[in-house]
Amino acid sequence: MRASVLVEPGVIEIRERPVPTPGPGDVLVRVASVGVCGSDAHYYREGRIGEFVVDQPIVLGHEASGTVVGVGAGVPAARIGQRVSIEPQRPDPDTDESRRGLYNLCPHMQFYATPPIDGALAEYVTIGSAFAHPVPDEMSEDAAALCEPLSVAIATTRKAGVTAGSRVLIAGAGPIGIATTQTALAFGATEVIVSDLDPQRRDVATKFGATAVLDPREQDVAGLHVDAFVDASGAPSAVLAGIRAVRPAGTVVLVGMGAPEMTLPVQTIQNRELVLTGVFRYANTWPTAIALARSGRVDLDSMVTGRFPLAEAEQALNADRAPGSLKAVVRVQE
Numbered sequence: 001m002r003a004s005v006l007v008e009p010g011v012i013e014i015r016e017r018p019v020p021t022p023g024p025g026d027v028l029v030r031v032a033s034v035g036v037c038g039s040d041a042h043y044y045r046e047g048r049i050g051e052f053v054v055d056q057p058i059v060l061g062h063e064a065s066g067t068v069v070g071v072g073a074g075v076p077a078a079r080i081g082q083r084v085s086i087e088p089q090r091p092d093p094d095t096d097e098s099r100r101g102l103y104n105l106c107p108h109m110q111f112y113a114t115p116p117i118d119g120a121l122a123e124y125v126t127i128g129s130a131f132a133h134p135v136p137d138e139m140s141e142d143a144a145a146l147c148e149p150l151s152v153a154i155a156t157t158r159k160a161g162v163t164a165g166s167r168v169l170i171a172g173a174g175p176i177g178i179a180t181t182q183t184a185l186a187f188g189a190t191e192v193i194v195s196d197l198d199p200q201r202r203d204v205a206t207k208f209g210a211t212a213v214l215d216p217r218e219q220d221v222a223g224l225h226v227d228a229f230v231d232a233s234g235a236p237s238a239v240l241a242g243i244r245a246v247r248p249a250g251t252v253v254l255v256g257m258g259a260p261e262m263t264l265p266v267q268t269i270q271n272r273e274l275v276l277t278g279v280f281r282y283a284n285t286w287p288t289a290i291a292l293a294r295s296g297r298v299d300l301d302s303m304v305t306g307r308f309p310l311a312e313a314e315q316a317l318n319a320d321r322a323p324g325s326l327k328a329v330v331r332v333q334e
Contacts, residue, residue, distance in 0.1 A: 003122035004313035004330075005057045009047035012314040019124045021072075026126045027079055028070030029086060032141040034120045035063030035149065036316050036328040038174070038257060040113060044317045050260060054115050060317070061330070062088040062112035064120035065144030068132060075129045085144040086120065087131040087151070087286050088112030104155075104283040111281070121313055123332055133286045136294050142307075142329050143293050143300040146179075149327075150298060151285035152255065153179035157187050159277055160228035160253045164188035169226040169245050171216070172233030172256055173201035175327045178208050178303060180230055180255075185209050186297040195221060195238065200324055208299070221245040234258025240265060248272040255279040303327045309334045 003017045022028040039049055040060045047054045064086040068079050091098045091106035098106050113119025135144045157180060162168060166189040170177050173196040184192050193212045194205035202213040214221070216237070222244040229242035234256030243252055243265055252274055269276060292298040306328040308316040319328035 001123035002310055003059050003118075004061075004310055006044060006054060006060055007057050009045060009054065012044070012317070014311055014313075017122065020126045022070050022075075022126045024073040025075060025128055026072040027068045027075060027084075027129045027132045029064075029066040029084060029125050029127060029132060030069045031064055031066040031120055031123060031125055031332045033065050033145040034061040034330045034332060035142075035145045036061070036319065036330065037063055037149065038320070040119075041317050041320055042257070043113070049257065052115050056116060058113065058115055059118035059121050060113045060313075061119040061121035062114075063145045063148035064088060064112070064125065065135070065141045065147075066125075069124075071129070072126075079129065079132075082132075082134045083137070083139075083141075083144065084132040085135050085147040085286065085290065086112075086125070086127050087133060088120065088127070088148065089131065089281065090128055102283055104281040121310065121330060121332070123310075133290060135290055139290070139293060140301055141331075142304050145329060146300040146303060146327065147286060147289040147293065149175050150179050150183065150289040150293065150300060151282040152176055152279065153183040154285040154288050154292075155282040156180050156230055156253050156255045156279045157183045159279055160184075160230055160251050162187045162189050162228060165190050166228060167191040167193075167224075167226045169193045169195065169221060169224055169229045169242055171195045171229070171231045171235070171238035171242050173198070173205040173213075174232060175303060176255060177230075177232035178205060178326065179298070180232060181205060181208055181210050182298040183292065186292050191226075193221075193224065193226070196233075204326060208302075216241060226250065228253065230255060231258070232256045236262040243274065243276070244268055246272065246274055248274075250274055252276040253279060304329055307331055
């Protein structure tokens with residue numbers, strides 16, 4: 001099979017690799033669509049994200065969909081032919097975290113495209129059968145792949161405690177910010193305010209339902225008194241401003257990939273009894289993601305602004321640098 005391989009930072013090659021064999025409990029998936037995530041671009045350009053370092057060739061891509069074409073021992077043959085959205089993780093079911101249902105925090109996690117585990121920019125992949133989620137016929141291959149970033153948004157929105165009537169501030173109108181905007185509205189938020197430096201991205205946020213947008217250089221958010229603040233930018237200045245925008249007993253959720261350390265307004269957090277937490281991937285989100293996409297309450301297809309064949313995976317990894325780009329996908333079989 002063909003696979004797009006990151007040989008070293010900045011160098012992508014299309015290589016021939018053996019088709020993987022599904023182990024017990026696994027399915028073999030013929031990959032259709034793979035979304036490009038900011039983490040893929042980080043690995044491609046810098047060769048690392050924090051403690052995760054690329055020290056050998058690796059296949060990128062963890063937002064994936066496809067069709068089951070083979071099964072391992074213990075998996076019903078009836079699964080062959082199913083169109084699926086891949087939840088790209090293999091937790092150890094025997095860890096304390098997995099037993100508590102927090103399998104995303106499993107210390108022995110094997111996650112697609114996180115060194116040294118290969119990802120989905122290849123014609124075939126294997127995954128545990130429970131992590132290959134069947135999707136309805138009317139869902140596109142691209143939307144099925146983007147259930148992955150939608151799952152990040154769902155995990156974020158749950159952590160933020162968003163419910164009917166919530167007022168939410170989101171910093172950053174990239175893919176996760178836009179997915180979280182839609183998810184917060186689907187969860188019942190009546191106000192979703194999106195902050196971004198880029199006027200094009202602010203326009204995109206409005207298109208996807210934001211009730212207000214603002215330029216943080218021109219408007220101080222401190223007086224908003226929102227129920228929840230979500231940072232999807234990773235910018236320390238956005239985090240500091242957002243914390244001050246939250247009402248007493250509100251919630252702050254950090255999901256953007258930002259600085260490994262930053263100074264926080266501890267007195268504000270203490271005096272307002274704010275809950276501050278992070279999001280690391282997701283757990284138990286795919287049924288909700290598929291339901292939201294199927295219902296039309298979240299529009300994943302419209303988030304796609306560029307489609308590339310596997311041979312042009314490198315261009316897809318650089319698509320985020322193009323003005324107006326939101327989400328690039330690689331159509332592996334084209």
